[in-house]
Amino acid sequence: MSGVNANSLLSPKPRIRISSKPFGSRRLSFFSDGVLASSAAVVNPSRSSEERVYEVVLKQAALVREPKRDIQRALDWEKTIQNEGITDGNLLSEAYSRCGEVCAEYAKTFYLGTQLMTPERRRAVWAIYVWCRRTDELVDGPNASHITPKALERWEKRLTDLFEGRPYDMYDAALSDTVSKYPVDIQPFKDMIEGMRLDLRKSRYENFDELYLYCYYVAGTVGLMSVPVMGLAPESKASVESVYNAALALGLANQLTNILRDVGEDARRGRVYLPQDELAQAGLCDDDIFRGKVTDKWRFFMKGQIKRARRFFDEAEKGVAELSAASRWPVWASLMLYKQILDSIEANDYDNFTKRAYVGKAKKLLSLPIAFGRAMVGPSSFKDLVTR
Numbered sequence: 001m002s003g004v005n006a007n008s009l010l011s012p013k014p015r016i017r018i019s020s021k022p023f024g025s026r027r028l029s030f031f032s033d034g035v036l037a038s039s040a041a042v043v044n045p046s047r048s049s050e051e052r053v054y055e056v057v058l059k060q061a062a063l064v065r066e067p068k069r070d071i072q073r074a075l076d077w078e079k080t081i082q083n084e085g086i087t088d089g090n091l092l093s094e095a096y097s098r099c100g101e102v103c104a105e106y107a108k109t110f111y112l113g114t115q116l117m118t119p120e121r122r123r124a125v126w127a128i129y130v131w132c133r134r135t136d137e138l139v140d141g142p143n144a145s146h147i148t149p150k151a152l153e154r155w156e157k158r159l160t161d162l163f164e165g166r167p168y169d170m171y172d173a174a175l176s177d178t179v180s181k182y183p184v185d186i187q188p189f190k191d192m193i194e195g196m197r198l199d200l201r202k203s204r205y206e207n208f209d210e211l212y213l214y215c216y217y218v219a220g221t222v223g224l225m226s227v228p229v230m231g232l233a234p235e236s237k238a239s240v241e242s243v244y245n246a247a248l249a250l251g252l253a254n255q256l257t258n259i260l261r262d263v264g265e266d267a268r269r270g271r272v273y274l275p276q277d278e279l280a281q282a283g284l285c286d287d288d289i290f291r292g293k294v295t296d297k298w299r300f301f302m303k304g305q306i307k308r309a310r311r312f313f314d315e316a317e318k319g320v321a322e323l324s325a326a327s328r329w330p331v332w333a334s335l336m337l338y339k340q341i342l343d344s345i346e347a348n349d350y351d352n353f354t355k356r357a358y359v360g361k362a363k364k365l366l367s368l369p370i371a372f373g374r375a376m377v378g379p380s381s382f383k384d385l386v387t388r
């Protein structure tokens with residue numbers, strides 16, 4: 001891909017700075033000020049989550065340099081036809097439009113955003129969305145109580161099959177086509193399934209490092225899957241991995257926001273997606289969350305959590321301008337809308353036990369032209385933005 005800073009790929013330099021500490025412990029310095037200092041993960045002796053995730057970022061970024069995928073995926077349409085009973089028409093278009101229907105049904109705002117993209121990118125994004133949705137449904141949907149590690153294993157086998165051109169059904173066929181056309185790595189998809197496994201066996205997170213990994217699995221992965229399809233601006237001078245880092249940060253920011261918005265709801269399911277060590281440092285414990293009373297301790301704790309989520313949004317914002325022109329508007333719009341949920345938690349005086357923070361229609365509408373204005377900033381011209 002032109003415009004890619006190849007040097008930075010040849011000598012990858014992690015974004016995170018690790019400072020050696022006595023006794024072999026290592027401390028991430030990504031969030032090293034004020035309230036957040038206490039949340040920086042101290043990991044010893046194995047690699048931190050941030051380092052592990054960064055390897056996936058590098059791998060995915062390196063793929064973008066490959067001019068052509070070397071795997072020839074012959075789609076097994078015969079099988080798909082038999083399974084779905086479809087005998088005529090353009091099967092691929094049919095597969096993609098089914099994905100579009102699912103998006104339109106389950107993610108209306110997101111679907112609207114995809115209308116701004118080129119037709120090829122739009123349908124590829126739908127195919128990815130549908131796979132993520134189906135994966136999520138395994139543990140969150142109506143059949144969630146029957147889901148077992150074995151079922152997740154089967155889902156993963158199905159994933160590898162579709163990446164090798166053997167889709168099981170129409171939705172898989174659309175994704176199979178997408179991953180054969182765009183430089184999408186299988187790792188983030190596998191990692192999302194790993195996130196579902198984690199959700200089955202774990203309902204507490206000792207520290208932010210553990211929570212970071214969970215957020216990467218269930219949402220950061222979506223950022224990594226999306227960039228190859230959304231495309232980088234051909235004129236971008238930014239390194240590919242810096243854009244992937246921004247995409248990862250947006251997934252993480254969204255998930256952290258989601259967690260903060262849903263504290264009460266999750267507690268009613270017996271789940272606490274908050275770092276236990278930070279709760280303890282604030283003088284809080286699980287019982288305070290189950291009790292659901294907004295106290296000064298809670299407000300203080302929440303301020304720190306919101307501040308960290310905003311840091312991830314800031315990190316994400318640095319990369320949006322590097323995306324292809326037509327992808328910037330929907331990304332800005334969704335980023336702004338999600339970020340405003342944090343404002344709404346503040347406006348609710350940090351009561352995320354009984355009130356659901358949301359962004360009203362008027363604010364949503366106002367965000368669209370602002371997002372459009374922001375999307376005009378980037379290496380490509382205004383003309384590109386409205387025509388591509």
Ligand SMILES: CC(C)=CCC/C(C)=C/CC/C(C)=C/CC/C(C)=C/COP(=O)(O)OP(=O)(O)O
Pocket residue numbers: 218219220222223224226227243244246247248250251254255258316317319320323331
């Ligand atoms: C910033 C750059 C360079 C690229 C953008 C890359 C992208 C598209 C990142 C976004 C990643 C993303 C959408 C992650 C999903 C996060 C998330 C928490 C989704 C919530 O889904 P639902 O649970 O359906 O949400 P609601 O409950 O709010 O409906």
